[in-house]
Amino acid sequence: MTFKETEYPEILKQLNNFAKEKFPINEIVKQTYRLYQKVPIYPGIVSTCVANILQNVKPESLKVGDVVIIEMNKSFYEGQVNKIKKSYIELKNVKVLQYKKSARLRLKNNKIKKVTKDTLAALWPSLNFEKEK
Numbered sequence: 001m002t003f004k005e006t007e008y009p010e011i012l013k014q015l016n017n018f019a020k021e022k023f024p025i026n027e028i029v030k031q032t033y034r035l036y037q038k039v040p041i042y043p044g045i046v047s048t049c050v051a052n053i054l055q056n057v058k059p060e061s062l063k064v065g066d067v068v069i070i071e072m073n074k075s076f077y078e079g080q081v082n083k084i085k086k087s088y089i090e091l092k093n094v095k096v097l098q099y100k101k102s103a104r105l106r107l108k109n110n111k112i113k114k115v116t117k118d119t120l121a122a123l124w125p126s127l128n129f130e131k132e133k
Contacts, residue, residue, distance in 0.1 A: 007047050010047040011036075011050055022076070022097075025051055029055055032046065032053070055080055059089065064082065064083065066080070066081045068082075069102065075096055077091060
């Protein structure tokens with residue numbers, strides 16, 4: 001049996017689908033890893049659980065301490081419920097992800113990390129089977 005014949009690729013596919021839907025996947029990846037640690041020899045069970053990590057809920061079902069992702073005004077807010085009132089919710093440790101068509105940012109004093117797409121070719125050229133163009 002090869003890796004491709006196992007159920008691990010399905011887990012990666014599901015994570016990729018969350019990313020395509022533009023969800024902030026940080027917490028989803030953490031929960032996926034936590035699931036994998038609990039049942040490492042059953043990737044099919046992990047895969048089934050990953051598909052159900054995000055649940056649509058009614059505001060009245062939330063409790064302090066829950067981790068939520070809220071989509072509002074084309075932005076995503078990820079955080080832990082700190083306080084619940086009748087008309088609002090307060091989150092702590094909040095991450096905000098907002099999508100724009102473009103942005104102009106200052107380069108000075110910023111940490112910049114580049115996502116590389118040719119890591120396999122750089123680290124393991126003998127395993128890079130893509131044709132050079």
